[in-house]
Amino acid sequence: MVVLAAATISGATEKEFVWLPSNGGNGHIYRFVLPDEDMNVTWEQAKIASSLMDRFSVPGHLATITSSEENDFIRFQTAYLMQPIIPGVIESDKAWMGLSDTAIEGQYEWITGEPFVFSAWFDGEPNNYGGDEDYVTYSNLQLANGGVSFGWNDEMNSVTRGRVGYLAEFDVFVPEPASSLFVMLTLLSLLCLTRPRR
Numbered sequence: 354m355v356v357l358a359a360a361t362i363s364g365a366t367e368k369e370f371v372w373l374p375s376n377g378g379n380g381h382i383y384r385f386v387l388p389d390e391d392m393n394v395t396w397e398q399a400k401i402a403s404s405l406m407d408r409f410s411v412p413g414h415l416a417t418i419t420s421s422e423e424n425d426f427i428r429f430q431t432a433y434l435m436q437p438i439i440p441g442v443i444e445s446d447k448a449w450m451g452l453s454d455t456a457i458e459g460q461y462e463w464i465t466g467e468p469f470v471f472s473a474w475f476d477g478e479p480n481n482y483g484g485d486e487d488y489v490t491y492s493n494l495q496l497a498n499g500g501v502s503f504g505w506n507d508e509m510n511s512v513t514r515g516r517v518g519y520l521a522e523f524d525v526f527v528p529e530p531a532s533s534l535f536v537m538l539t540l541l542s543l544l545c546l547t548r549p550r551r
């Protein structure tokens with residue numbers, strides 16, 4: 354299972370991005386992975402694949418979307434990569450996030466233990482369809498008026514409609530590019546100053 358999950362990382366649509374503090378963010382790194390349809394991952398496989406990656410020695414986890422700001426940012430960064438399953442059909446490709454109600458039905462918990470206070474469910478969700486939906490994806494829905502909605506849905510561990518990928522999050526802190534440059538220039542100038550003169 355681990356091998357399969359790791360194998361899906363290659364040859365997939367992938368995008369890595371940072372939610373910079375200057376953009377109202379937490380400094381975390383995110384990695385969006387959308388495999389080809391025949392390599393779809395289950396939630397459990399996506400959970401393992403996320404934890405096997407690390408950035409700055411910090412292991413990843415399936416993303417936790419704990420505010421409307423984080424939800425909007427992830428939508429902006431990844432929604433355009435998820436295409437309608439069939440043109441004209443309302444569902445799009447999907448991505449797993451780190452949210453489930455496996456412990457107690459209807460009681461959703463983030464994989465990191467962060468408080469579950471924000472949600473962005475599609476209308477009518479979560480519906481625990483068939484009595485067996487305990488894992489959460491985000492995706493796009495095409496609306497009758499031609500618009501596109503972005504939201505969450507509870508699904509079974511294995512989903513077969515369209516492409517199914519995941520979003521990993523790394524709880525590191527990436528500072529501002531400008532301040533990084535400032536630190537680098539300061540270090541360089543110190544090196545120049547301390548270098549013995551001939």
Ligand SMILES: [Ca+2]
Nearest residue numbers: 417418419522
């Ligand atoms: Ca998060």
Ligand SMILES: [Ca+2]
Nearest residue numbers: 454481486487
């Ligand atoms: Ca459920």
Ligand SMILES: [Ca+2]
Nearest residue numbers: 480481506507
């Ligand atoms: Ca559902």
